[in-house]
Amino acid sequence: MTGGCRRLGAVICVALAEAGYDIALHSSPGSAPEPGLGDRLVAAGAAWRHVTADLADAEAVATLLPAVVAACGRGPSVLVNNAARFAQDLPETVTQAALLDHYAVNTAAPVLLAQAIAATASADHPVAVVNILDQRIAAPNADQFGYTLSKLALAEATMILARRFAPHVRVCGVAPGLTLPTADYDSALMDRAAALMPLGLLAAPEEIAGAVIYLATARSITGQVLFVDGGAHLCRYARDFLFLAGEG
Numbered sequence: 001m002t003g004g005c006r007r008l009g010a011v012i013c014v015a016l017a018e019a020g021y022d023i024a025l026h027s028s029p030g031s032a033p034e035p036g037l038g039d040r041l042v043a044a045g046a047a048w049r050h051v052t053a054d055l056a057d058a059e060a061v062a063t064l065l066p067a068v069v070a071a072c073g074r075g076p077s078v079l080v081n082n083a084a085r086f087a088q089d090l091p092e093t094v095t096q097a098a099l100l101d102h103y104a105v106n107t108a109a110p111v112l113l114a115q116a117i118a119a120t121a122s123a124d125h126p127v128a129v130v131n132i133l134d135q136r137i138a139a140p141n142a143d144q145f146g147y148t149l150s151k152l153a154l155a156e157a158t159m160i161l162a163r164r165f166a167p168h169v170r171v172c173g174v175a176p177g178l179t180l181p182t183a184d185y186d187s188a189l190m191d192r193a194a195a196l197m198p199l200g201l202l203a204a205p206e207e208i209a210g211a212v213i214y215l216a217t218a219r220s221i222t223g224q225v226l227f228v229d230g231g232a233h234l235c236r237y238a239r240d241f242l243f244l245a246g247e248g
Contacts, residue, residue: 001079001082002026002055002080003084004080005034005037006027008179008180010037011206012080013037013041014041017048021077024048024071024072025049025050026053062112065113065117078216079114079130080216081110081114084132098146103146111157117169126169128169130174130216134176136148136151138233143239158171158225166222170221172223172225174208174212174226175233177230177233178232194230197229198235199230199231201230203230
């Protein structure tokens, strides 16, 4: 599980543990699991290990799966590509460096990790890859431009890899909407954002985790993206929710 040490990633890891999986938690170097996460994994009955790698570093990406095997004693049956780089930019301001930085972490690393785990798959060891995408792939706007382009590329890669790596590898995606608030959102902004959704609510992190579990275990499903977003993907929003909700 890349980016599994905090926030949504931590919720997904606990759900995987409760579903019977042992967990390899990935984070960037210098990061650690959020307080209490290890205890929650143990309480769910999971063995767990923490591994680090800079996903912008090609060599670190290449050595991540071997590091997981060394730490856990076996190769994974499920890869969840959750780690992501996210920055504010626009088509008018984005730089080549920003585009490449987002692409390295949000697109190239997930594809290369899927490639690596696919090489271990067989009829006796089928594997599943679940890419965490974003509801904005259905109707992108110009905000967070570099991030958005990288997630669009990963969404298309999900379909290509699903075709290419079958039959022993399944590749799917989960596209969340706004869920856990960042420091930019207070409760009033979250309420206004929820009101913008067709269902009038925001997805709970546990619902997103449930979608990951479903795709990880649904043996006849590949090449599918589940949107868990209160219906946001059905709409075309002119701006990111932070700016739209802030207009209320």
